[in-house]
Amino acid sequence: MDAAEALVTAIADMEEDEAIRLAGEMLDAGADPRRVLDACRTALAVVGERYESQQYFLPELIIAGDVMKAIGALVKPRLAGVDPGPSRGAVVLGTVAGDIHDIGKDIVAFMLDVNGFEVVDLGVDVPAETFVEQVRRVRPAVVGLSGFLTLAFDQMRVTVEALRAAGLRDEVKVMIGGAIMDDDVAAYVGADAYGRDAQAAVRLATGWTAGDGVA
Amino acid sequence: MTHSSADLPHDPDLDLAPGDAYQARLARVRDAVALRTPDRVPVFGPYQKYVYTYGGLTMRQAMEDYPAARAACHAFQERFRPDLDFGPILAYPSAPMETLGYRAFRWPGNGLPDDAIYQYVEAEYMSADEYDDFVFDPSDFMLRTWAPRQFDGMAGFALPAPWRRFMWSGWMGLNAFASPEMRRTMQVMLTAGEQMEAWWDSQAQYWDETRAKGYPVGFASFDWAPFDIIGDTLRGTTNVLADMRRRPSKLHDALEVATRIFIEYGSAAAGAELPLCWIWIHKATREFMSDAQFREFYWPYLRRGLLALVERGVIPVVYWEADFESRLEVIGDVPPGTMIYHLSATDPVKAHDVLKGTVCLMGSVPNIQLLAGTPDDVRATCRRLIDSIGRDGGYIMDTSVMLDEAREENLAAMIEFTKAYGRYG
Numbered sequence: 295m296d297a298a299e300a301l302v303t304a305i306a307d308m309e310e311d312e313a314i315r316l317a318g319e320m321l322d323a324g325a326d327p328r329r330v331l332d333a334c335r336t337a338l339a340v341v342g343e344r345y346e347s348q349q350y351f352l353p354e355l356i357i358a359g360d361v362m363k364a365i366g367a368l369v370k371p372r373l374a375g376v377d378p379g380p381s382r383g384a385v386v387l388g389t390v391a392g393d394i395h396d397i398g399k400d401i402v403a404f405m406l407d408v409n410g411f412e413v414v415d416l417g418v419d420v421p422a423e424t425f426v427e428q429v430r431r432v433r434p435a436v437v438g439l440s441g442f443l444t445l446a447f448d449q450m451r452v453t454v455e456a457l458r459a460a461g462l463r464d465e466v467k468v469m470i471g472g473a474i475m476d477d478d479v480a481a482y483v484g485a486d487a488y489g490r491d492a493q494a495a496v497r498l499a500t501g502w503t504a505g506d507g508v509a
Numbered sequence: 510m511t512h513s514s515a516d517l518p519h520d521p522d523l524d525l526a527p528g529d530a531y532q533a534r535l536a537r538v539r540d541a542v543a544l545r546t547p548d549r550v551p552v553f554g555p556y557q558k559y560v561y562t563y564g565g566l567t568m569r570q571a572m573e574d575y576p577a578a579r580a581a582c583h584a585f586q587e588r589f590r591p592d593l594d595f596g597p598i599l600a601y602p603s604a605p606m607e608t609l610g611y612r613a614f615r616w617p618g619n620g621l622p623d624d625a626i627y628q629y630v631e632a633e634y635m636s637a638d639e640y641d642d643f644v645f646d647p648s649d650f651m652l653r654t655w656a657p658r659q660f661d662g663m664a665g666f667a668l669p670a671p672w673r674r675f676m677w678s679g680w681m682g683l684n685a686f687a688s689p690e691m692r693r694t695m696q697v698m699l700t701a702g703e704q705m706e707a708w709w710d711s712q713a714q715y716w717d718e719t720r721a722k723g724y725p726v727g728f729a730s731f732d733w734a735p736f737d738i739i740g741d742t743l744r745g746t747t748n749v750l751a752d753m754r755r756r757p758s759k760l761h762d763a764l765e766v767a768t769r770i771f772i773e774y775g776s777a778a779a780g781a782e783l784p785l786c787w788i789w790i791h792k793a794t795r796e797f798m799s800d801a802q803f804r805e806f807y808w809p810y811l812r813r814g815l816l817a818l819v820e821r822g823v824i825p826v827v828y829w830e831a832d833f834e835s836r837l838e839v840i841g842d843v844p845p846g847t848m849i850y851h852l853s854a855t856d857p858v859k860a861h862d863v864l865k866g867t868v869c870l871m872g873s874v875p876n877i878q879l880l881a882g883t884p885d886d887v888r889a890t891c892r893r894l895i896d897s898i899g900r901d902g903g904y905i906m907d908t909s910v911m912l913d914e915a916r917e918e919n920l921a922a923m924i925e926f927t928k929a930y931g932r933y934g
Contacts (some may be wrong), residue, residue: 353750392625
C-alpha cells in the first residue's frame with residue numbers, strides 16, 4: 295500500500311492521528327499537495343458511502359470533518375497557484391431568522407463541500423433579506439434553509455416569499471432541513487424539497503445541478 | 510380570542526365541583542399511565558410559546574411580566590380546558606438571567622427578537638481533558654470551573670479552594686471572599702436569588718390557582734438523560750458525539766456520574782400528587798448516533814436512571830423527540846405501566862405495535878398541522894390516533910413537540926374532538 299492509499303484507509307477508518315501524520319509525511323517528502331487532497335476526496339467518498347449505508351453516523355462525519363480541517367491546514371501553505379478543480383455549482387445555505395441552531399446546517403455544508411459544491415454558509419439567525427442579497431450576489435443553483443424550531447416554519451415561508459418578491463425564486467431550487475421538518479412543511483413554506491439528512495441534501499443538490507453544465 | 514367557553518361542546522368534567530374534577534383528571538392520567546382504560550383519552554394542553562401568543566403577549570413580555578404570564582395561562586386554560594396544565598413554568602425569568610450574565614442562553618430582548626423562543630448556545634464548556642475533574646468531584650467542577658464559564662456574574666467562584674478541602678484549616682482560605690471579584694459574585698447571587706424567588710412565588714401562586722379550578726399541574730420535575738447531561742451543557746453536541754470514538758472510557762466514567770445526577774434531578778417529583786418527571790431526549794436520535802452507539806452509551810444509563818425513578822414512585826415522561834423507529838425494541842425494555850413515552854416523528858402505529866402493553870404513548874399530532882392545517886385535518890389526525898394507538902387506553906393526546914405556533918381553531922379542534930370522540934365505552 296503506498297502512502298496515499300494508507301492515508302485513504304486511515305481517514306476512512308477514523309484513525310485521526312494516523313491520518314494527520316501520514317498527510318504530513320507525504321507533504322514533507324515532497325508529494326504534490328493535490329495528491330494529498332485527492333486521497334482526502336477518495337476517503338471522504340468512502341465515509342459518505344458508509345454514512346449512506348448506516349455504518350457511520352454523525353460522530354464519524356464530525357471526526358472526518360476535523361481530520362479534513364487539520365490536513366487542510368497542512369496543505370494550504372503549499373497550495374498557492376494550484377487549481378481547486380471544477381465546482382458542481384453553488385449552494386447558499388443558512389439557518390433562518392430567529393433560530394440559532396447550527397449543527398445540522400454545518401454537517402450539510404461539510405457534505406456539500408466535500409461533494410464538490412461551492413458552499414456559501416450564511417450562518418445562523420439569517421434574515422430573509424440576507425438570503426435575497428446573497429442569492430443575487432452568488433447566483434447559486436440551490437438555496438438550503440435550515441431550522442430546528444417550529445418558528446422556522448413561518449420564517450422559511452417568509453424567506454421563500456422574499457426570494458419570490460425579488461424575482462429570484464425561479465432561478466433557484468430551495469431545499470429545507472431540520473429535525474421537525476417534513477414534506478408537509480416543505481409544501482407550507484413553498485420549498486422544492488425536504489431533505490432528511492446531509493446525504494439527502496447532497497442527493498437533492500446533485501439531482502438539481504446534474505446536466506446543468508454548471509462549472 | 511374569538512371564542513368564549515360557551516361555544517364549547519359539553520364537557521362532563523364541568524358538571525363536577527372543582528375538587529372532584531381535579532380527582533377525575535388525575536385518575537384519567539394515572540389510568541392511562543397504568544395501561545388501564547380511563548373514561549376517555551386524556552389530552553394535554555401543549556404549553557410553550559403559543560400560550561402567550563393566545564394571551565396577547567410576546568415571549569419577551571411573558572418572561573418579564575409574571576402576573577401577565579399567569580393571566581395568559583389562565584386565559585388559555587379557560588379557553589381550551591386541557592386535562593393537564595403546565596402553567597407559566599416555561600416562561601423563564603429574564604431578570605435573573607440578565608443579572609447572572611447568562612452567556613449560554615439567548616432570549617427575547619437578549620440577542621433574539623421579542624417573540625422568539627429562548628435558545629441555548631452550545632459550546633465546549635468542559636474541555637476533553639477535564640473529564641477526570643468532573644468525575645472526581647462534579648460539584649467542585651460545576652462551581653469553580655463550569656459556572657464562571659456559563660455566567661459572567663459567577664467569575665468569583667473560580668477563586669476559593671475546593672470545598673472538599675474545608676476540613677480542619679480550610680476556613681483559612683476564606684480570604685478569597687474578600688477579593689473584588691468574589692464580592693461582585695456574592696452581590697450578583699443575592700440579587701439573582703431575590704429575582705428567582707419572585708418568579709417561583711409566581712409559579713406557586715399559579716399552581717394554587719389552577720388546583721382551585723380543578724386542574725392538575727402536568728409536571729413535578731424536569732430531567733435530562735445522562736448522555737445529554739454530558740452533551741448539552743458540558744461537552745457540546747459535536748464533541749460528545751466524537752467522544753464516543755475518541756475517548757469512550759472517559760465518557761463512560763462521566764456517564765456513571767451523570768446517571769446519579771439524573772436520578773437526583775428526577776427524584777424531586779417523588780411524593781407529588783401527579784409525580785410526572787419530563788425527560789427531554791436530545792442526542793439519542795438516529796441522525797446523531799448509530800443503534801450500536803445508542804445501546805452502548807445512551808440507553809443503559811438512561812434505563813438505569815428511569816428504573817430508579819420508578820422505584821421512588823416517579824412517573825417518567827420520556828420525550829422521544831425525533832424518529833426512534835429503529836430503537837423501539839430496545840427502549841421497550843422497561844417495566845409495564847410505569848411510564849409515558851412521548852412521540853414526535855416516530856410512526857405512532859409502529860411504536861404502538863412494539864410498545865403496547867408496556868408504556869403509555871403520548872403526542873404525535875404534527876405541529877405543522879396546527880399551524881398550517883384546518884380543524885378538519887386536525888380532527889382526522891386525532892381520530893386516526895384514537896382509533897389506532899388509543900383504542901385500548903394507554904394514550905394521551907398531544908402535539909408532536911411543545912407548541913409555539915398554532916391557529917386557535919386547530920388547537921381547539923384537537924382538544925374538543927378528543928374529549929368528544931375519545932370516550933371509552
